[in-house]
Amino acid sequence: MRILLIGPPGGGKGTQAKFLSEKYNIPQISTGDMLRENVKNKTSLGTEAKDYMNMGQLVPDSLILNMMKEKLNHDSMDQGYILDGFPRTLPQANGLDEVLSDLGQTLDIVIMINVDDEAIVDRMSGRRVHLDSGRVYHIIYNPPKVEGLDDLTSEKLIIREDDKEHTVRNRLEVYHNQTKPIIEHYSDKGIVNKIDGNNTINEVKNQIEKCLL
Numbered sequence: 001m002r003i004l005l006i007g008p009p010g011g012g013k014g015t016q017a018k019f020l021s022e023k024y025n026i027p028q029i030s031t032g033d034m035l036r037e038n039v040k041n042k043t044s045l046g047t048e049a050k051d052y053m054n055m056g057q058l059v060p061d062s063l064i065l066n067m068m069k070e071k072l073n074h075d076s077m078d079q080g081y082i083l084d085g086f087p088r089t090l091p092q093a094n095g096l097d098e099v100l101s102d103l104g105q106t107l108d109i110v111i112m113i114n115v116d117d118e119a120i121v122d123r124m125s126g127r128r129v130h131l132d133s134g135r136v137y138h139i140i141y142n143p144p145k146v147e148g149l150d151d152l153t154s155e156k157l158i159i160r161e162d163d164k165e166h167t168v169r170n171r172l173e174v175y176h177n178q179t180k181p182i183i184e185h186y187s188d189k190g191i192v193n194k195i196d197g198n199n200t201i202n203e204v205k206n207q208i209e210k211c212l213l
């Protein structure tokens, strides 16, 4: 099963991708997490990507496509995966088509999670993350068992630099202008399912499960 999740920053893609990853036992591929790992390890990709990320801008397509070509070519991806945060532009969607066609693969389903901008700004202000694993919490809607600490490792949760309001608004603009239009690229293939992401995490999860029946 190869699933693509599209939605605004903070729209619940990561949270839903984790559920799907457990349910279908396939990896979640989050370009955001991969980039943050590179920034943390101070790789050359991380150094190039860092400023774009902190400003809420997209990292250049060529860097993303090189990173993803390598990732998707890996044997561990043979059973399928959930793409979370990629592709985010039309050139990336075309690049993904090429990689998939080289591998003789296709996407099974595209799930678009729609959430209102103001709800996003509200959600992001309460968002906390565990940097190493990418696990995401919200102080009200999805709190950790112990305040400020990751459920599995008990390590500290942090507020991401790019979750600050000004940056969130930039990221929303980028989403509307550059990412949302790629849905048309997939509409022609008849595999797009649109979900109302303004609901609770559980309701969104149920809606997604229905699409996958």
Ligand code: AMP
Binding pocket: 009, 010, 031, 032, 033, 035, 052, 053, 054, 056, 057, 058, 059, 060, 064, 084, 085, 086, 087, 088, 092, 162, 171
């Ligand atoms: P995310 O955690 O998916 O919201 O990603 C955080 C940041 O990483 C984004 O705001 C971008 O700067 C960068 N990023 C993640 N995925 C991509 C992508 N597919 N294309 C370009 N930039 C990306």
